[in-house]
Amino acid sequence: DQQVKQNSPSLSVQEGRISILNCDYTNSMFDYFLWYKKYPAEGPTFLISISSIKDKNEDGRFTVFLNKSAKHLSLHIVPSQPGDSAVYFCAASEQGGGADGLTFGKGTHLIIQP
């Protein structure tokens, strides 16, 4: 049973426009959410996170929005750049649960077109 879902396997966006990546979760105990970016043959790179006490977190071109009632989060990238082409993973954890690891979605392949 998948607890973190990324329903779009791929997304194509024009350079300079906004990219919106979506993620849904089912486990109401999750209270810490992260986005990672992954290039081929490399490990995931941390992008941005959000705690359940917030509904928005911003870092440069990246903004994460959290809607707890809908169990939904999204990552906005503005403006999109060619180097943003990668696979993006949504991940979640229960911070209060100690050292438990992250639960990941299957990823969305973002393609930025010139």
Added chain:
Amino acid sequence: DAGITQSPRHKVTETGTPVTLRCHQTENHRYMYWYRQDPGHGLRLIHYSYGVKDTDKGEVSDGYSVSRSKTEDFLLTLESATSSQTSVYFCAIRRERDQPQHFGDGTRLSIL
């Protein structure tokens, strides 16, 4: 870079042989993790450690064991490798609970 080195980066071996993967960190982080990534599954947690000699199982721990005899090294062992363990294995580290995990570049393991 997060100061994480995984070795080897690539390995091909035969079914039934033992395999050990190493994760080495220079950050002195308390928490270390092993994940595997397979097509259609994202990353899944195998085992984790919350200190020297303190380890616990993750979602897909069957067929794997781990050891952490010092802070900087976390070993993942496949006692008798099977073809279903062909995967890309990632190590991650974390300083404290409210911090993100940082990943190594992975080990691609093929079991024939």
